[in-house]
Amino acid sequence: MESTPLLHTPVQKDSTNDLQCFDDHAAGWQSQSSSLLGKQDPSKSVMEDKMGSNLSVLVRYLLSILLGIFLGTLFSFPQGNAHSEHHQDHGVVRGRGGDWIGNSENLETTNGEDEFLSGNGAISKYTQFQALNFQLYTGGAPVFLNNDDGAIIANPECSNAVEGVLEGESQCYMGHENATQDVLDRLDVLQTAVERAYEAASRNEDTLKIFVAPEFFFRGLQGAYVVPQNSSHSNAIFGKTSSGTCEGVVCLVLQGLQDLVADARFQDWLFLFGTTIVSEELPTEDEYDCLFYNFGMLYKGYDPATQTHHGKRFIIPKRYVSTSDFLLPHRSRSEGNATTMELYETAQHGNANIPTSALKDDGSPAVLLAPSLSQKKYNRNLWYAYKDELTSHPMDYTMIEYGWLQLDSITFTVEICLDHDLRSALTSFLVDSVVPEATLIPSCNSNGNNNKDPKSESVKHENQVEYVEIPRHQAQISLVSSAGMTVNEASLALAHQGSIILQDGLNDDPMYNSYQYTCDFRHEWQFEGGSEVIQRNAVMTPTEVVFQYNVHERFHKLAVFLDDGDSKDDATTPYWKSQLRGVFTATQYEPMIVAFEPLAIAPVFVEPKTEIGST
Numbered sequence: 131m132e133s134t135p136l137l138h139t140p141v142q143k144d145s146t147n148d149l150q151c152f153d154d155h156a157a158g159w160q161s162q163s164s165s166l167l168g169k170q171d172p173s174k175s176v177m178e179d180k181m182g183s184n185l186s187v188l189v190r191y192l193l194s195i196l197l198g199i200f201l202g203t204l205f206s207f208p209q210g211n212a213h214s215e216h217h218q219d220h221g222v223v224r225g226r227g228g229d230w231i232g233n234s235e236n237l238e239t240t241n242g243e244d245e246f247l248s249g250n251g252a253i254s255k256y257t258q259f260q261a262l263n264f265q266l267y268t269g270g271a272p273v274f275l276n277n278d279d280g281a282i283i284a285n286p287e288c289s290n291a292v293e294g295v296l297e298g299e300s301q302c303y304m305g306h307e308n309a310t311q312d313v314l315d316r317l318d319v320l321q322t323a324v325e326r327a328y329e330a331a332s333r334n335e336d337t338l339k340i341f342v343a344p345e346f347f348f349r350g351l352q353g354a355y356v357v358p359q360n361s362s363h364s365n366a367i368f369g370k371t372s373s374g375t376c377e378g379v380v381c382l383v384l385q386g387l388q389d390l391v392a393d394a395r396f397q398d399w400l401f402l403f404g405t406t407i408v409s410e411e412l413p414t415e416d417e418y419d420c421l422f423y424n425f426g427m428l429y430k431g432y433d434p435a436t437q438t439h440h441g442k443r444f445i446i447p448k449r450y451v452s453t454s455d456f457l458l459p460h461r462s463r464s465e466g467n468a469t470t471m472e473l474y475e476t477a478q479h480g481n482a483n484i485p486t487s488a489l490k491d492d493g494s495p496a497v498l499l500a501p502s503l504s505q506k507k508y509n510r511n512l513w514y515a516y517k518d519e520l521t522s523h524p525m526d527y528t529m530i531e532y533g534w535l536q537l538d539s540i541t542f543t544v545e546i547c548l549d550h551d552l553r554s555a556l557t558s559f560l561v562d563s564v565v566p567e568a569t570l571i572p573s574c575n576s577n578g579n580n581n582k583d584p585k586s587e588s589v590k591h592e593n594q595v596e597y598v599e600i601p602r603h604q605a606q607i608s609l610v611s612s613a614g615m616t617v618n619e620a621s622l623a624l625a626h627q628g629s630i631i632l633q634d635g636l637n638d639d640p641m642y643n644s645y646q647y648t649c650d651f652r653h654e655w656q657f658e659g660g661s662e663v664i665q666r667n668a669v670m671t672p673t674e675v676v677f678q679y680n681v682h683e684r685f686h687k688l689a690v691f692l693d694d695g696d697s698k699d700d701a702t703t704p705y706w707k708s709q710l711r712g713v714f715t716a717t718q719y720e721p722m723i724v725a726f727e728p729l730a731i732a733p734v735f736v737e738p739k740t741e742i743g744s745t
Contacts, residue, residue, distance in 0.1 A: 257337075261631045266690075267635060271291075319710065398431070410423070618657075
């Protein structure tokens with residue numbers, strides 16, 4: 131018999147105070163988007179101009195337009211792109227001390243012959259990108275359900291799990307008592323999703339396929355993988371034994387992802403595999419003294435027969451702790467000294483059947499739950515202590531510390547959930563603009579030269595990681611992995627015609643955008659949807675300076691799990707529910723691949739290359 135969550139409320143945008151305040155009577159402007167990207171939500175009406183009745187304001191507005199036209203004619207202001215002279219030559223537009231490379235007119239006329247250059251002047255083989263989003267619910271399972279008769283019943287998924295509260299709803303973490311089995315089952319779900327995405331992906335070599343999974347993909351039965359602290363080496367977290375098997379659970383995650391992308395089919399793919407949450411115990415007398423990390427894993431696929439993994443593995447530490455990252459304990463937050471609370475707290479459990487992995491040696495519940503009222507950021511000790519080991523052979527990971535990356539001559543920003551809402555990448559860009567010393571970001575051409583000997587010096591040189599300044603043109607593509615987040619207009623750091631891809635882990639709503647009046651007395655764009663691809667266009671004329679947005683609505687969905695007919699599961703239970711293997715709740719929506727049609731990569735203004743250093 132099918133059951134539904136007892137308390138299922140619309141997902142609220144993640145923020146530090148979890149407040150969303152908009153004028154309930156304000157409807158959205160209809161976007162004048164291109165035919166390629168599709169129409170906007172027809173249910174949103176054009177907002178009524180409350181100032182239209184004020185004659186004096188209208189007169190002043192008309193006079194300002196006439197004055198702008200007059201001044202534009204008088205001083206011969208150029209219309210359209212203010213950065214160029216509109217002298218085009220084979221896709222190159224000459225302009226102020228550099229070149230615009232690629233098609234600078236619009237997305238729909240990319241001919242595949244244009245060259246795209248990054249801020250460091252290197253040519254990219256990719257002229258288009260295709261977003262392939264993994265739509266999967268990664269939040270907690272509801273403790274109570276409503277059955278078909280409307281009666282309240284206990285969710286069997288939570289019978290042996292750690293419980294807490296999120297936004298007033300009792301939930302439990304999903305996962306297995308055995309952390310190794312937990313990781314393997316999550317990897318298996320991910321492998322199936324990638325294979326389904328491959329079926330829907332473009333086969334064009336000039337199209338970069340971008341696979342994005344939601345936040346919290348790897349977290350385990352306790353809400354985090356708890357690992358012991360080891361002061362002598364990092365094997366407890368990342369390392370392997372002498373026989374080559376992983377000693378730490380995080381190593382198991384990373385090794386599984388590394389194996390997945392080492393496939394010739396994926397050499398034109400970029401994977402953002404959601405995040406992993408880790409709790410590191412400290413050797414002190416304080417039983418709650420732990421460090422906590424939430425980090426994203428980014429990989430470029432490659433052919434192991436002709437390429438190496440160098441310059442293709444990246445770690446993205448999340449900076450800010452959200453109140454939705456962990457469940458709150460079943461007690462008042464006012465109890466105890468809030469200023470000394472750790473990131474997690476012990477929970478009170480009414481169920482005695484708590485798995486062994488969720489208990490400390492004395493039988494008390496392990497540290498599993500809510501963020502502190504005083505601690506707003508994740509710990510970074512792990513990355514400082516083990517950075518050398520992470521970045522050296524054989525791990526060869528590159529840290530994305532400021533949210534910026536250049537890969538295959540394309541400029542990216544990569545953010546995790548609340549970091550996007552709090553404008554981490556944009557703030558890095560703005561601060562870098564005013565500080566005297568340049569902020570350096572990793573840059574790598576991961577395609578190499580396809581030499582048949584991946585160990586040759588030429589291939590090694592092609593794949594080395596350089597560090598360059600943040601390009602002034604901003605990002606051509608932005609990536610966000612989230613759980614309880616939508617695209618925030620005020621957080622975007624996109625080039626003209628740049629695009630953002632967001633995949634959320636708590637939302638499968640369709641995409642739409644609207645222009646709304648907010649509680650701080652201003653209008654701004656609001657974007658909704660669980661899988662989002664949005665393009666930003668810059669408009670600058672004598673009478674208008676504005677960003678315009680297009681929601682990409684040309685996509686199709688594919689079910690991740692297909693019943694081959696040999697399933698022995700209960701015929702009344704949908705096949706996909708059993709395939710989640712107990713590591714994700716089956717009470718929400720069916721996992722899907724949202725395959726968008728390819729879009730052109732934004733052309734960028736080429737600046738002289740500044741070589742800072744390399745590793």
